[in-house]
Amino acid sequence: MAEEEGSWDTTCEEWLISEGYCYAAGLAQLEDGAFYAAAPVADEAGWGFIHKEDHEESILQDDMSEKKMTVNEAACLKKVADTGKAPPEGLWLGGVKYTVTQYDAKFESGDHTFVKIFANRPKKGVSIMVTSTQVICGFYDEEKGQTAGNCTKATIAFAEYLAGLGH
Numbered sequence: 001m002a003e004e005e006g007s008w009d010t011t012c013e014e015w016l017i018s019e020g021y022c023y024a025a026g027l028a029q030l031e032d033g034a035f036y037a038a039a040p041v042a043d044e045a046g047w048g049f050i051h052k053e054d055h056e057e058s059i060l061q062d063d064m065s066e067k068k069m070t071v072n073e074a075a076c077l078k079k080v081a082d083t084g085k086a087p088p089e090g091l092w093l094g095g096v097k098y099t100v101t102q103y104d105a106k107f108e109s110g111d112h113t114f115v116k117i118f119a120n121r122p123k124k125g126v127s128i129m130v131t132s133t134q135v136i137c138g139f140y141d142e143e144k145g146q147t148a149g150n151c152t153k154a155t156i157a158f159a160e161y162l163a164g165l166g167h
Contacts (some may be wrong), residue, residue, distance in 0.1 A: 008037035009046065015158040021150040022138040024049035024094075030133050033078030049139060052095035059089050077137075080117060081130045091119050093137065098126055109156050112163040118152065127152040129159035134167050 008027055016025035017039045024046050027037040038046030052073060058066040069089040079087045084103030091098045098119035107116035107129075115130035123142040128135060136158050140151035 009039055009041045012037050012046070012158075013039035013041050015161065016136075016138045016154050019154065021140065021146060021154040023141050023144050023146060024139040026050040026093075026137045028074070028077060028135040028137070030078075030081060030130060030135055032074055033076070033081060033135060034074040035137075048094070050094045050137065052092070055092075055095060057089065057092070057097075077128075077135060080119070081115065081128065081135050084115070084117060086119075093126060093139075096121065096124075110160045110163075112160060114156075114159050114163070116152075116156075118148070120148070125151070127155040129155045131159055131163050131167050134162055136162070 012025040012027055016022040025039045026035040026046065028035045035051050038050050040046050054070055054072050056068055057071050059069045061067050071089050071092045073092050076087055076089065076091050077093065080091050080100060084100065084105065086100050091100055098121050100117060100119045102118035104116040107114045117128040119126050119128065125140055125148050127138045127148070136155050138151045138155040140146035140148060
């Protein structure tokens with residue numbers, strides 16, 4: 001990407017956090033789903049909200065039994081970005097499980113077409129926009145006065161910006 005290493009954290013903060021629509025944000029490469037930028041930038045707080053190293057979780061199975069599974073959050077995000085469906089262990093970001101509730105493989109905004117995904121949990125959620133090479137995640141929390149609509153609006157605007165830069 002054209003900007004210097006580290007400045008993408010600040011760019012995420014400017015587009016998604018500064019107006020108060022999201023409490024956390026991340027940018028990942030579509031190629032592997034691994035985050036390389038996070039916001040808020042101060043004290044690297046964003047990383048604590050959006051990413052957790054591989055972790056083991058008890059995952060409810062179709063037969064109502066539980067199975068221990070290792071969760072790789074980058075692989076979860078990549079699967080959702082590629083298919084709109086969570087992997088068997090679910091969509092985990094920052095050590096928190098989200099439920100994918102919306103998927104639009106051909107969402108049009110401005111001159112661009114994106115993959116638009118929405119996932120939530122009680123009073124929280126993540127709006128995910130996929131460009132040709134990037135995965136943008138904006139996280140909202142109703143208890144912080146944020147709404148799904150404003151979070152999604154901000155992630156769409158950031159996706160249009162990145163697409164305009166060729167990403």
